[in-house]
Amino acid sequence: xxxxxxxxxxxxxxxxxxxxxxxxxxxxxxxxxxxxxxxxxxxxxxxxxxxxxxxxxxxxxxxxxxxxxxxxxxxxxxxxxxxxxxxxxxxxxxxxxxxxxxxxxxxxxxxxxxxxxxxxxxxxxxxxxxxxxxxxxxxxxxxxxxxxxxxxxxxxxxxxxxxxxxxxxxxxxxxxxxxxxxxxxxxxxxxxxxxxxxxxxxxxxxxxxxxxxxxxxxxxxxxxxxxxxxxxxxxxxxxxxxxxxxxxxxxxxxxxxxxxxxxxxxxxxxxxxxxxxxxxxxxxxxxxxxxxxxxxxxxxxxxxxxxxxxxxxxxxxxxxxxxxxxxxxxxxxxxxxxxxxxxxxxxxxxxxxxxxxxxxxxxxxxxxxxxxxxx
Amino acid sequence: xxxxxxxxxxxxxxxxxxxxxxxxxxxxxxxxxxxxxxxxxxxxxxxxxxxxxxxxxxxxxxxxxxxxxxxxxxxxxxxxxxxxxxxxxxxxxxxxxxxxxxxxxxxxxxxxxxxxxxxxxxxxxxxxxxxxxxxxxxxxxxxxxxxxxxxxxxxxxxxxxxxxxxxxxxxxxxxxxxxxxxxxxxxxxxxxxxxxxxxxxxxxxxxxxxxxxxxxxxxxxxxxxxxxxxxxxxxxxxxxxxxxxxxxxxxxxxxxxxxxxxxxxxxxxxxxxxxxxxxxxxxxxxxxxxxxxxxxxxxxxxxxxxxxxxxxxxxxxxxxxxxxxxxxxxxxxxxxxxxxxxxxxxxxxxxxxxxxxxxxxxxxxxxxxxxxxxxxxxxxxxxxxxxxxxxxxxxxxxxxxxxxxxxxxxxxxxxxxxxxxxxxxxxxxxxxxxxxxxxxxxxxxxxxxxxxxxxxxxxxxxxxxxxxxxxx
Numbered sequence: 001x002x003x004x005x006x007x008x009x010x011x012x013x014x015x016x017x018x019x020x021x022x023x024x025x026x027x028x029x030x031x032x033x034x035x036x037x038x039x040x041x042x043x044x045x046x047x048x049x050x051x052x053x054x055x056x057x058x059x060x061x062x063x064x065x066x067x068x069x070x071x072x073x074x075x076x077x078x079x080x081x082x083x084x085x086x087x088x089x090x091x092x093x094x095x096x097x098x099x100x101x102x103x104x105x106x107x108x109x110x111x112x113x114x115x116x117x118x119x120x121x122x123x124x125x126x127x128x129x130x131x132x133x134x135x136x137x138x139x140x141x142x143x144x145x146x147x148x149x150x151x152x153x154x155x156x157x158x159x160x161x162x163x164x165x166x167x168x169x170x171x172x173x174x175x176x177x178x179x180x181x182x183x184x185x186x187x188x189x190x191x192x193x194x195x196x197x198x199x200x201x202x203x204x205x206x207x208x209x210x211x212x213x214x215x216x217x218x219x220x221x222x223x224x225x226x227x228x229x230x231x232x233x234x235x236x237x238x239x240x241x242x243x244x245x246x247x248x249x250x251x252x253x254x255x256x257x258x259x260x261x262x263x264x265x266x267x268x269x270x271x272x273x274x275x276x277x278x279x280x281x282x283x284x285x286x287x288x289x290x291x292x293x294x295x296x297x298x299x300x301x302x303x304x305x306x307x308x309x310x311x312x313x314x315x316x317x318x319x320x321x322x323x324x325x326x327x328x329x330x331x332x333x334x335x336x337x338x339x340x341x342x343x344x345x346x347x348x349x350x351x352x353x354x355x356x357x358x359x360x361x362x363x364x365x366x367x368x369x370x371x372x373x374x375x
Numbered sequence: 376x377x378x379x380x381x382x383x384x385x386x387x388x389x390x391x392x393x394x395x396x397x398x399x400x401x402x403x404x405x406x407x408x409x410x411x412x413x414x415x416x417x418x419x420x421x422x423x424x425x426x427x428x429x430x431x432x433x434x435x436x437x438x439x440x441x442x443x444x445x446x447x448x449x450x451x452x453x454x455x456x457x458x459x460x461x462x463x464x465x466x467x468x469x470x471x472x473x474x475x476x477x478x479x480x481x482x483x484x485x486x487x488x489x490x491x492x493x494x495x496x497x498x499x500x501x502x503x504x505x506x507x508x509x510x511x512x513x514x515x516x517x518x519x520x521x522x523x524x525x526x527x528x529x530x531x532x533x534x535x536x537x538x539x540x541x542x543x544x545x546x547x548x549x550x551x552x553x554x555x556x557x558x559x560x561x562x563x564x565x566x567x568x569x570x571x572x573x574x575x576x577x578x579x580x581x582x583x584x585x586x587x588x589x590x591x592x593x594x595x596x597x598x599x600x601x602x603x604x605x606x607x608x609x610x611x612x613x614x615x616x617x618x619x620x621x622x623x624x625x626x627x628x629x630x631x632x633x634x635x636x637x638x639x640x641x642x643x644x645x646x647x648x649x650x651x652x653x654x655x656x657x658x659x660x661x662x663x664x665x666x667x668x669x670x671x672x673x674x675x676x677x678x679x680x681x682x683x684x685x686x687x688x689x690x691x692x693x694x695x696x697x698x699x700x701x702x703x704x705x706x707x708x709x710x711x712x713x714x715x716x717x718x719x720x721x722x723x724x725x726x727x728x729x730x731x732x733x734x735x736x737x738x739x740x741x742x743x744x745x746x747x748x749x750x751x752x753x754x755x756x757x758x759x760x761x762x763x764x765x766x767x768x769x770x771x772x773x774x775x776x777x778x779x780x781x782x783x784x785x786x787x788x789x790x791x792x793x794x795x796x797x798x799x800x801x802x803x804x805x806x807x808x809x810x811x812x813x814x815x816x817x818x819x820x821x822x823x824x825x826x827x828x829x830x831x832x833x834x835x836x837x838x839x840x841x842x843x844x845x846x847x
Contacts, residue, residue, distance in 0.1 A: 009452040009463075026605065027474040028467045050464045075602050076480050095478075118492075122594070122606065126492040142494045150495040155502050183492055198502070205498055227613070251563040262441070271445040272415070290616050301446055309620060319560070330439065334446035350605075351466055368452060370459060 002374060004304060006335045010366040012053050016042050018358035020067045023348045024078055024094065025120065029056060030346070030356045031080060031094070032364050035064030041084055043068075045094060048366060059097040063088060071116030071177070071225075072127035072143070081129045083111025089131055091143055102143040109134030117177040117186070121226045125183045132172035138190050140202070153188075153200055170194055178222030178246075179229040189232055191217025197234060209254050215240055219282040222246070223290040231307065233293055235280035239264025241295060241329070243307055248314050248324035258307075258326035266299035267336065275299075281343040288352045292332070292375055296342035300359060302367075303334040306375060332375070337365065382413045393419060398429045404437035411442055473601050480599055595636065607637030611644045614651075623651045642671040642678075649681050653688070661685040676706055 020033040028048040036042050041064045045057040063084040073079040073091075079101055081091045087107035090100040111131045118127035128150065129141045140151035155169050174191035186202040193216040201208040215236040223231040229246035232255075236242070241263030244255045266275035278298035285293040291307045309327045317323050340360035348354040353369040383390065386409040391397070393410065401407055411433050413419060414426040433440055452460060532539045595603070614629030630648035634641040649664035665682035668675055683698035702709050 006449060007452050007455060008449045009460075011451075026470065026477055026601070028470050029474075048467055050467065075477060075605060078477075095481075120605075120609075123591075126494060128495070140495075144491075145494050145497070148497055150497050151500065152498075153500040153502065200500055202495075205500055207500065207502070224613075224616075249567060251567050252560060267446045271447060272442065273444045273446055288612050291619070303446075321564070331444055334444065335449040336446055337449050350470065350608075351463070354463065354466075367449075368455075368460075368463065370455070 002371065004333050004369050004371045004375065006302060006304065006333055007368045007370065008337070008365050009368045010048070010051075010053050011363060012046065012365070013363045014044070015362065017360065017362060018344065018364060019065060020344045021356045021358040021364060022068055022070060022080070022346050023356060024080075025070055025073075025349050026075060027078075031068060032358065033065035033068050033082065035085070036060070039064050039085075041065040043082070043092075043097065046364070053364075053366065057094070057097070059092075066111055067114040069114050069116045069129070071119055072129050073116075073119040074127075075120055081114060081116055083114045083131050083133075085110045087111055087133060087135070089114075089129065089141060091129075104141065104147050106131050106139055106141065106149070107133035107135050107137060112171070112173050113175045115176050117180050117225050121180065123183065124180045124226050125186060128177075128186075130175050130177060130188055132175040132190060134171050136169035136172060136192075138172055138175055138188065138200070140188070151202060151205075153190075170196060174217050174220045176221050176232075177225050178232070180226050181228050185228075187229065189220055189222065191220050191234060193217075195236065209249065211254060213240065213242065214238070218279055219295075221283050221285060221293075223285045223293070230290065233283045233285070235263070235283045235295055237279045239277035239280055239297075241280055241283070241305070243326065243329060245313060245324040245326045248322050250317070250323040251321050253323060256324045256326045258329055260305075260329050263295055263303065263305075264297045264299070266297075267301070273334065279341065281341055282345055284345045284347055286352070286372065287347050287349045289372065289375065292372065294345060294347075294355075296345050296357065298341040299336070300338035300340055300342055300361075301334055301336045302342055302345065302357065304332040304369070306330045306332050333369075337367075338363070381418045382409075382416050383419060386413065388413065390419070393422075393425065395425060395428060398425070398432050401432065402436065404433065404440070407433045407436050408440055408442055415442075476599075476601055480601075591635070603637050604640065607633045607641070607644070610636065611647065614644070614647060618647065618651055621654075623654050626651045627655075640671075642668050642675065645671070646675065646678050646681070649678065649685070653681060653685055656688065658685045658689040662689065674705055676702055676709065679705070680709075680711060 014032065014034065016034040016036045018032055018034045021030060022033075023030045024045075029045055030048070032044045032046065034042050034044075041061040043059040043061075043065060044055055046053045047056050061084075063086040065082055065084050068080050068082040070078060070080055072081060077093065079091050079093050081089065081102075083089050083106070087105060087109055089102075089104050089106040089111065091102035093101050111133050113132045114129065116127070116129040118125055126142055129143070130138060131141065132138045137152065137154040139149035139153070142150045171193040172190055173193055174189075176189045177186065178189060179185050179187035184203045187208065188200040188202065190198045190200065192198075195213040195215055195217060196210065197213055197217060197220070198210045199208040200206075213234065213236055215238045217234055217236055219235040221233055222229065223233070232244040232246050234240075234242045234244070239262055241260040242257045244257040246255055249255055262273070262277070264278040264280040265273050266278050268274035280295050280297050282296040283293055284296075291309075293305055293307070295303050295305065297303065307327050307329055310325045313325055314322050315325055337357060338359040338361045342357055342359045344358040346356050348356075353372045355367045355369065357365050357367055359365070388406070388409055392401075392406075393414065398407075398410065401410070407429065411426070411429045414422060414429055430442075433442065532543060598606070610629045610633035614626045614633060617623070617626035617629060627648055630644045630651065633644040634648070637644075645664045645668035649661045649668065652658070652661035652664060662682060662685045665678045665685060668678040669682070672678070679698050679702045683695045683702065686692075686695035686698060
């Protein structure tokens with residue numbers, strides 16, 4: 001077998017619902033965020049030893065934790081930014097988690113998604129955290145700023161009759177930073193429950209582009225945050241996986257994309273992927289190779305994909321406008337990990353092929369992917 | 376019964392196509408996929424052998440067919456060799472050391488935070504406002520459709536309102552729609568240009584990078600060794616990604632940063648930058664980088680190979696051959712070194728290919744002076760020259776000379792071969808020689824036309840006369 005293989009290295013069952021798993025940069029430890037049955041938030045820190053996982057620390061707080069990130073913390077102080085079910089954003093020092101470094105009531109609803117940037121990247125602007133919430137707002141935070149967000153991207157306030165417009169607020173399900181290749185440029189991609197995909201330019205402070213996909217957007221990620229936009233992977237309900245070529249924006253057509261409608265399709269007979277469609281919950285690019293990424297599906301499967309660039313990435317149409325050309329997607333490997341959806345997955349930033357996955361079957365798994373360097 | 380069609384009916388494939396003979400000769404991948412699906416479904420019965428046969432055929436026709444996408448149950452790590460797990464264990468221990476080292480650094484962090492970029496000025500992006508704006512500007516298809524809808528609603532003419540229909544001019548309507556479309560396109564373009572022009576501002580910022588470089592150096596001093604390693608590795612990997620995407624300039628930039636951040640362990644970055652330079656055909660830079668890499672890792676086979684390639688590209692064959700030999704000394708079975716080394720050595724022993732080529736150029740430009748020039752290296756070349764100087768005195772040849780070019784060319788080549796005998800037909804040079812001869816013949820004939828016109832007249836027919844006059 002020269003193909004990369006996904007292998008389960010360690011398995012840890014927990015007694016709470018896992019919502020997010022993240023490696024602590026430059027360490028063999030990872031953080032598991034979750035919700036206990038009494039709806040308290042729990043954060044476990046595990047350390048990877050040769051044959052077993054060792055629980056290093058447990059922290060319990062009042063509100064259930066939904067998502068977390070290390071993106072805005074430097075290598076020296078690896079603080080974790082966490083969003084919870086009550087709309088609170090807190091930044092915790094993992095050594096002293098009792099007292100938050102930063103604590104703000106960010107949203108009125110649950111914080112669905114979080115992303116951050118600027119911690120380890122040099123010359124790439126201020127460290128910032130972006131949160132997306134059920135209240136429909138996306139807010140950007142700088143922990144030096146105090147209690148107000150630095151950028152507030154909110155839907156119109158619900159004034160007036162409030163009867164017909166009550167469903168106007170969309171639920172923001174996914175956010176991601178990108179295009180941060182110098183101190184000014186920064187872009188946020190956001191996905192909503194109705195399939196709206198929006199691109200906010202934080203330099204121009206405007207909407208750069210928007211599109212609507214058939215199904216709600218569950219996950220999205222730029223292949224790299226700290227380079228000029230290259231690719232954006234988007235996953236949806238009903239098993240859609242779209243990869244946009246973000247190099248060229250056509251004046252009317254926007255960005256071109258390749259779509260894989262059956263990315264979330266479950267397994268039929270004989271292991272052939274031919275069953276009904278299922279949600280693709282998450283997409284994560286390999287930190288060491290931006291053209292390989294993994295999707296976690298509603299059927300408990302994880303699938304490894306490779307993006308192949310076309311011969312020419314830009315063509316000119318009849319009017320002389322430049323238009324991007326999307327490449328091709330190839331499925332490299334697929335395995336069934338769990339009986340429940342795999343909704344969180346994190347590649348280790350420093351070790352190729354090492355990853356941690358969280359699934360709704362109340363367990364956390366450490367995975368190894370072999371032969372990734374051959375691709 | 377009726378409600379569900381069988382796959383066979385759905386795909387409209389005759390039942391007799393489910394047959395070994397047909398499967399064997401079918402060349403249509405799409406049809407083959409359908410046959411496999413029918414066979415796998417078991418609707419027409421269970422034929423394990425035929426199914427396998429059809430799958431194999433499909434694999435030949437379309438190896439990346441979606442029908443081969445299978446998913447397995449995940450396997451646990453005990454299927455792996457101890458060998459494969461060992462790097463991960465080693466890495467775990469290694470990273471733990473780094474981790475604890477980083478924790479010690481933590482105290483200083485408060486001071487470091489001062490040189491972070493300033494906090495962004497708080498502001499708002501209103502989704503709603505933007506939407507109303509796009510309605511005016513007409514950006515994506517959606518807004519495009521809206522104004523049209525509106526106008527049709529207002530101006531909708533009832534089907535019975537004949538007087539209005541009389542006034543209706545379809546051409547005008549079409550024109551108006553076209554104009555509208557054009558305008559929306561233009562507006563979108565302007566909007567795009569706006570974003571583009573602002574990006575040009577960053578070009579100016581880039582110009583100030585010289586000053587920034589100093590800042591970078593200052594920043595470097597603040598970083599600990601672990602952090603520098605980390606950053607260097609990050610840049611190197613980014614360089615690799617650019618290299619894979621064939622964006623060599625960007626790759627070189629990233630590798631350079633990797634080298635700046637961690638010069639002590641930059642062997643791989645140097646090595647990779649060397650390949651990028653090789654791809655850019657910047658051989659001298661590649662040679663420098665290979666040497667830098669070899670200074671850090673004297674026995675790096677890849678660097679040696681690249682050094683040899685670069686030297687070869689630069690035209691230093693003797694050095695190149697030497698490096699290939701060194702690679703072979705380190706790795707006697709290195710295939711690329713063997714073959715490349717053989718080429719380098721053979722080329723060296725024979726007269727260098729490009730040396731002869733240069734002489735050809737000389738002949739073309741100044742054929743008369745070149746007569747004396749050719750050195751011993753280019754033995755095959757002087758022969759035609761001699762032939763040329765011998766020929767004019769001979770009458771019988773001249774008649775042929777006056778014939779149209781096409782014929783003359785071949786004759787002369789033959790004659791030269793017959794006379795000289797040494798004129799080797801060396802493949803790479805042959806075509807060049809032919810051209811050469813052709814040109815020489817033209818020169819010769821013009822030169823001779825003056826001298827020997829009477830004779831040629833005597834032997835040649837009318838056509839030939841014309842030709843000579845033209846040449847004159």
